[in-house]
Amino acid sequence: MKAAVVTQAGRMPVYAGFDAPVATAGYALIDVEASALSHVTRARASGSHYSSSGRFPFVAGVDGVGRREDGTRVYFFGPREPSGALAQRTLVAEGQCFAIPDTLDSVTAAAIAIPGMSSWAALTERAKFVAGETVLVNGATGASGRVAVQIAKHLGAGKVIATGRHPQTLAGLKSVGADCVIRLDQDEPSLHRALEPHFREGVDVVLDYLWGPSAQTLLTGAARLLPDGYPMRFVQIGSIGGETLALLGAVLRASAITLLGSGIGSIPFERLLHAASEVLRAAVPARFEIATRAVPLSELAVHWENDGNRSRTVFTMHP
The missing domain is CATH 3.90.180.10 (Medium-chain alcohol dehydrogenases, catalytic domain)
Known part of the structure; x- marks a missing residue:
């Protein structure tokens, strides 16, 4: 063969x-x-x-x-x-x-399974997401992040915030469920100002596909701006923006942020497969796009x- x-x-x-x-x-x-x-x-x-x-x-x-x-x-x-x-x-x-459902073609199923599994499992297994919560997808202009926006909305997110560096793709995320989009390709003070009203209202879950500098900005901004004791769950999924970041210990001491990872090893294998199954069953009725x-x-x-x-x-x- x-x-x-x-x-x-x-x-x-x-x-x-x-x-x-x-x-x-x-x-x-x-x-x-x-x-x-x-x-x-x-x-x-x-x-x-x-x-x-x-x-x-x-x-x-x-x-x-x-x-x-x-x-x-x-x-x-x-x-x-x-x-x-x-x-x-x-x-x-x-x-x-x-x-898998007869209505879902093989190419689409193969394309959406892993990115869909990653966000579905991150939300349901790691973040213990509850319908009505606010979800921020960091790195939403990539294929996986775009699917994450759709899944967060499908699972009942009250508000979905999407960040990314590709303006045209970022703007298009509003058509698949993003309530607000924020450009990452702006200077640090401007980015903090764009994030401020959302953190002050409360962000419940961050799905991070980037790590590196943008994740550091989100974590430091959240620690400074979230209401005291607000339990934000920051779920690290991918690291195309950088393998490391420098994070002051005070960021965690001064906030109720929980850092989590999601992927092979952090979730029982059978639960990952369950997440993939749920994504593929929902793909056609929810009109997921990839x-x-x-x-x-x-x-x-x-x-x-x-x-x-x-x-x-x-x-x-x-x-």
Whole structure:
């Protein structure tokens, strides 16, 4: 079969032949239809992700959509190594795949599953979000942040605030549920002034896709402006804005801010899968939108470096 084969750490996968997996007790053989190029997929392929095993060769790809041998169309996550999602066929534990709605096409399901799972789980599992609360999405102009805005509104957020650096994309977020948008590409005093009225009213949950300087600005501003004792939950999801930040201890001592992380390792795996299931069930009736570019797996070398920030590259396995 054809697959995206990783031969060593730090080297881009190649489109090549790989032995097809065989039926194994407790596992489902899946004919893959679509698999998205996620940050996790790229990081694991490079060997830099904390969940990388370090064993080579293997097939890249952590999740996707395909059909079981009985024809049931399923979403799957975490194929058994050396199998991966970026292949014509993969092998997945029975408990790590579930049927998806007939009304949801495979490319959209593959594109929205991980970003949707990340925000749904961050809100429901980590932040213990309650309908009516105010949610701020930091880094909402990326594909994942845009989905987060939609999910927060779908789950009943009373107000959704979106931040980002791409003015046109930021303005467009109002059409998918953002009540207020704030540009991050302004000087520090102006950014603080833009955030001030929202913090003074109370922000309940921050979904942070950036970390780095913007997260530092949000945390310091919240500590100064939130009403005394206001229990804001700051959930760290992604770090494309910087891997570190310098945070004074006084920021936490002077506020009721709770810092949380959300991702593989911070949430039980079965709860992550449950979040993905909820997203895919809601995608059509809630009219979730995600910018997607579908390309054949044979064009792997051309599209592997796409950063997937504002649109999701989805590889299809069959012409």
